[in-house]
Amino acid sequence: MNLGIIGCGAIGSDVARAADSMPDIDAIYLCDTNKTASEKLCKQLKKAHIEPVERFLAHVDVVFEAASQQAVHQYGMKTLEAGKDLIIMSIGSLFDDAFRAHLIEAARKHHRRIYLPSGAVCGIDGVVAANVEKLDSVTLVTTKSPVSLGTSVDERTVVFKGTAREAVTRFPRNINVAACLSLAGVGFDDTKVEIVADPVETRINHKILAHGRFGRLRAEVENMPHPDNPQSSYMASLSAIATLRRVVNPLQIA
């Protein structure tokens, strides 16, 4: 299997290094608007080539995006129309309902899959399963230090309470987690989001609370920042690698 990677930053580099040691992956094609990033990564890998997306699409089976929302708009449709599977990290791009519907339609037409790693949040598997029946409520509570939310408070303060769709315009850095949870469960307009500034918080804390016929779910993760990009959580890289393993591996843990 051949893999195309768009974005050779923190997450793309971790995925590329993991793919380089996967026996089922024969070749890795790298693309980044920053030439230095793709060249630096290429030197660390045994199976890598640098090619523009338009050129590598003919040679790959699956494309892994870890670049930007703009990159998903730029290459998402092209990837699916070329008959390739697509793994998207910049899930915030799917808030655009028309664009998301377009991608899904193209995937269906070309018998391809779009994979969304759970990224920086944990408990998505439970929300997906619970959503088979009725989910009464789904809430994401994100707690960060005041400084990383651009505020200065000296006690735990709820700085936002609203729907996922409202949250992303006020707190765009939370966009991928809110989008992933919304798509897994009750959608952008019914998923509730709370953003909390807490002076004692040293990590990025995401908590999912869900109620439904299944019972109650509470899943919490305390994320360490990615060593190469403090804006990303290291868990996002691990979940991306786990998704790639699922794509490649004949044995699936659902």
Ligand SMILES: NC(=O)c1ccc[n+]([C@@H]2O[C@H](COP(=O)([O-])OP(=O)(O)OC[C@H]3O[C@@H](n4cnc5c(N)ncnc54)[C@H](O)[C@@H]3O)[C@@H](O)[C@H]2O)c1
């Ligand atoms: N799903 C999640 O939970 C989750 C978690 C963390 C990050 N992300 C998203 O994943 C993406 C990558 O995160 P990262 O931490 O690796 O970022 P990063 O900034 O470390 O790396 C991004 C790389 O993509 C390149 N790039 C940007 N636009 C491009 C384009 N149009 N074409 C080609 N290359 C392009 C940049 O030059 C950079 O090298 C971001 O969009 C981020 O928001 C998602």
